[in-house]
Amino acid sequence: MGLLHEFRQFTMKGSAVDMGVGVVLGAAFSGFIDSLVKDILLPPIGILYSKMNFENLHITLNGKHYSSLADAKEAGAVTVNYGLFITATVRFMIVLFVVFIVIRQINRWKKPHQHPLDAMTKKECPFCCTPIPTQAIICPNCSSSLKEESDNRERSGKPILRIK
Structure with missing residues (x-):
């Protein structure tokens, strides 16, 4: 009874509920950022670099050349997928920038000389x-x-x- 009661109190505290909401929003935000990077930002950059698809950029370690990453994986080749790494890096930088903006705004709201109360x-x-x-x-x-x-x-x- 005591453990169940403590767990209920923990989940009803504001910090635990806020953390749960943050995780759900983070998952939704991650899907949004994935789509933004893959579908909107990287295609124009790929066109600038002669119709390059970032997801197909790879190096095969067996020395053979494959036209796409899917072909290399189908053949069972070991690959270094630097195009996927570039995509993940752009995605990370966008998330990092948005988190910076949010934390910056929260810190502005917390400054005592700016709060009227x-x-x-x-x-x-x-x-x-x-x-x-x-x-x-x-x-x-x-x-x-x-x-x-x-x-x-x-x-x-x-x-x-x-x-x-």
């Missing part, structure tokens, strides 16, 4: 001018004590600039 829960350190939580008594960036500075300012009415 964080402005209400942040204050600026008087010493290093970085945003910090309003409840902070020591700045996590410059290690200045904010508690005694606020007490001194309240008593004198003047800002005190002291570097620690």
Whole structure:
């Protein structure tokens, strides 16, 4: 009973559900990228290089020449399929670029000074001018004590600039 209960709690947590959704979207995205590379990007490049089909680019290790990769495989020849490697590399670069763009956007959304709700829960350190939580008594960036500075300012009415 305990193991089943823990497993249910794990699957209901946001991170496990998010990971499952990510895997499903990744599989769908992979099919999309495969089609984009094979059907749209590589055919025009192949035409530029005298009607070359990237999937048929190969080197046979037995020294014989075959007109296509399918013919070489049918004959049982051992091949180095560098055309398929080129296709996989282009596919990988596209996926890598898209992941970079997505992570870049997520990081922009996470920056505290850009999120409107964080402005209400942040204050600026008087010493290093970085945003910090309003409840902070020591700045996590410059290690200045904010508690005694606020007490001194309240008593004198003047800002005190002291570097620690």
